[in-house]
Amino acid sequence: MKKLALGALLAGFLAACGGGGSGDDVVQPIDARADSTTTTDAGDTTDAPVSLVCDPLAPAGSQGCAANEKCTWIRVQTTPTIIGALGCVPDGTVALGGTCTRGPDGQTTGYDTCVAGNICIGPSTGGICQDICGFDGSANAACAAGQACTRYQNTFANAMEDPIAGACNPTCQPITQLRDDNNMPCPAGQGCYTLTSNTETTAVCARTVQWPDPMGGSGTVTLGHNDAIPGTASANACRPFHAPRRTGPGATTSECGALCQPNDVSQNLNVGDEGGVGNHTCADLNAPPPETVVGGESCRYFWAREPFTNLSPFSNTLGFCWDHTLLWYDSNNDMTGDMKTPRCTTLPVGMDLLPPIGNPPVPDPLFFWCIKQPTMLTGAVGHSKRYLAEMVGNVDTLSPE
Numbered sequence: 001m002k003k004l005a006l007g008a009l010l011a012g013f014l015a016a017c018g019g020g021g022s023g024d025d026v027v028q029p030i031d032a033r034a035d036s037t038t039t040t041d042a043g044d045t046t047d048a049p050v051s052l053v054c055d056p057l058a059p060a061g062s063q064g065c066a067a068n069e070k071c072t073w074i075r076v077q078t079t080p081t082i083i084g085a086l087g088c089v090p091d092g093t094v095a096l097g098g099t100c101t102r103g104p105d106g107q108t109t110g111y112d113t114c115v116a117g118n119i120c121i122g123p124s125t126g127g128i129c130q131d132i133c134g135f136d137g138s139a140n141a142a143c144a145a146g147q148a149c150t151r152y153q154n155t156f157a158n159a160m161e162d163p164i165a166g167a168c169n170p171t172c173q174p175i176t177q178l179r180d181d182n183n184m185p186c187p188a189g190q191g192c193y194t195l196t197s198n199t200e201t202t203a204v205c206a207r208t209v210q211w212p213d214p215m216g217g218s219g220t221v222t223l224g225h226n227d228a229i230p231g232t233a234s235a236n237a238c239r240p241f242h243a244p245r246r247t248g249p250g251a252t253t254s255e256c257g258a259l260c261q262p263n264d265v266s267q268n269l270n271v272g273d274e275g276g277v278g279n280h281t282c283a284d285l286n287a288p289p290p291e292t293v294v295g296g297e298s299c300r301y302f303w304a305r306e307p308f309t310n311l312s313p314f315s316n317t318l319g320f321c322w323d324h325t326l327l328w329y330d331s332n333n334d335m336t337g338d339m340k341t342p343r344c345t346t347l348p349v350g351m352d353l354l355p356p357i358g359n360p361p362v363p364d365p366l367f368f369w370c371i372k373q374p375t376m377l378t379g380a381v382g383h384s385k386r387y388l389a390e391m392v393g394n395v396d397t398l399s400p401e
Contacts, residue, residue, distance in 0.1 A: 131143060174318055
């Protein structure tokens with residue numbers, strides 16, 4: 001993981017605050033991850049070990065701050081660009097799981113009321129204190145059993161930088177929307193959301209983003225299938241049982257796409273399940289049925305969206321709704337869509353008839369994500385997976401607000 005550089009942290013911090021300051025009320029900007037970039041004689045850059053001056057993962061009282069202080073993420077400004085910094089601030093009083101608030105933006109005010117080791121996730125006027133975690137595999141970075149460390153946008157990172165820390169969220173099952181630890185639904189106002197990175201897919205309970213009413217009303221709305229996502233997409237940008245996706249081949253904008261429960265489908269095999277199984281079909285979430293000439297959507301296996309080689313717990317159990325009427329299909333391996341994706345019901349079982357022809361051949365129902373991916377063939381459909389992952393636009397971060 002690319003480390004967050006000190007230069008980026010401090011430059012944003014000082015620029016937002018008008019330079020340094022003095023006095024007891026000034027937050028101390030901290031070298032959380034000192035500049036980890038070293039340059040070789042050949043001009044290559046590599047990640048080098050970094051030192052922690054203020055460590056939000058360390059136990060309370062051992063974070064590199066003064067007595068009765070904590071190391072945390074401070075919101076310096078929200079507009080025109082969100083900027084934050086790591087620093088030492090007065091310790092909070094709200095324990096894990098309690099309702100917290102965050103002060104107004106600013107280097108001396110933009111921190112939350114959680115006790116050390118926790119971060120306030122949610123609206124600044126009423127979030128929840130969640131355990132701070134890390135991604136380096138250390139003991140201090142770990143979450144409790146039944147939880148996973150999750151990256152949040154603009155939290156422990158600025159812009160597109162990799163977060164130096166995250167927050168723990170309960171893991172869950174996207175099909176049932178139930179938590180793994182107690183088989184109960186996620187808390188009210190939350191859903192079970194999938195996050196796919198270059199190495200893994202996880203699913204956690206998280207708050208559903210509330211968006212301003214596009215009609216100009218004073219309330220908020222949630223987004224469903226085919227609804228455009230304003231701004232940067234996050235895994236929880238849509239209603240539960242949805243995930244962000246690009247609006248079309250080559251698009252830079254995103255929309256919400258329904259998830260579904262897949263089944264193996266090909267010519268003369270489970271043709272009635274092309275749109276999904278049971279109560280988890282694409283049509284159940286307002287997607288046009290597969291036979292629709294323009295905009296028809298079918299349920300394809302989630303493994304196709306995962307750019308990594310190994311199978312995840314959701315590769316062969318979760319599906320996504322896919323508009324096969326658009327020019328998504330790359331027939332000549334040039335990473336450009338030039339044909340419509342064929343419907344699964346048109347593909348003969350076990351035959352490789354459509355280009356590109358594999359060597360050895362890859363059955364078309366497998367190449368087009370219509371059947372489960374066998375473990376022994378994880379590399380055979382690598383190009384198909386990489387291309388689709390790029391086209392769909394996976395996200396591995398949550399919105400904290």
